Amino acid sequence: MKDTVCYTDGKFHRCLYGIIPVALSNQSTDTLKYINMSCLWIDVFKTNAENVKLLRTALMEECWKNNPAVYGVAPGQQNVFYIPVGFLTDTGKGELFMPKVFKIGMSLYRYIEGARLPVDIRWLTLRRETDNVIWSNEIAVR
Template sequence: MCLTEKPRFFITQSRKAPELCAKENKTKENMIRIILTIAILLFNCLTFSQTAKKENYTLTIIRGKVAKKNKQTFWITPTTLTNNTKDTLRYYSMSCSWQIFYSVDSNKLQVEGKDCDKNIPTILTLAPGKSRTVEIRLLMSSKINSSKIKFKIGFNLMKVSSIQKELDYDFKEQQKKNNIIWSNIISR
């Protein structure tokens, strides 16, 4: 071990001892630099990977209109999915019941579904920087005061690779809703 102050028993050592100490200290300094560099790189990778996921795709809703049909009240909400990446987004939908990919965070609202004669998985594409808007019909509970409601809509984004086909769609995976992108919050 190298010391700055040498005890008496080191006095008899040869002249190589200071050179070895200097070499050992440089090795320690280099190891510390390498460890710090790796730690900084790992921290940056973790930080940027988490923020990038949230910003790759955005879901935006705007205050829609209220419509009444068959004694039921609906809040029709334009909902826009935007691809903020440099790559074309390929994702699953359904030919008829595309609404199953959407959810709402309020138990006083429910995404209206559709009765379908034919309903098969489809693959939609969204070019870089482009958006797609759909109108979500939210069934309002009869016990709700619509002037006090606050909610956001979620979209279960099931991305599709370039080799996947419509028939590779996994119904169980869709029901798990593991990849939900949440919109902004709006209130009435």
């Protein structure tokens, strides 16, 4: 983890930065096809903790062709996402970093063969009826 400054909620915050690997596993006998954005793939992820923020990288921000795409996970296989995470800390107040326990969720949008792709996936994540979140196991950072 690295000590840095994170920009979130329209403000700069002191934070610790780390990369968390999260695996999407397919336990079925059929290929799992899902929709995600080609550059801003992180938009389908969220955390269950207020002091843990998902951060966009410079490569995500500089993308000129961010469009929905279909991805697949073969039966018995997994896709691993390396999620950049910022832990908003208490260290700016002279306090020690407190351990964090949280989960990372992925809004999974299954692709149906022949269906039209949405223009932007972010609006799907804001609607309850389409926000199909699968959660990771608990992640502890000390």
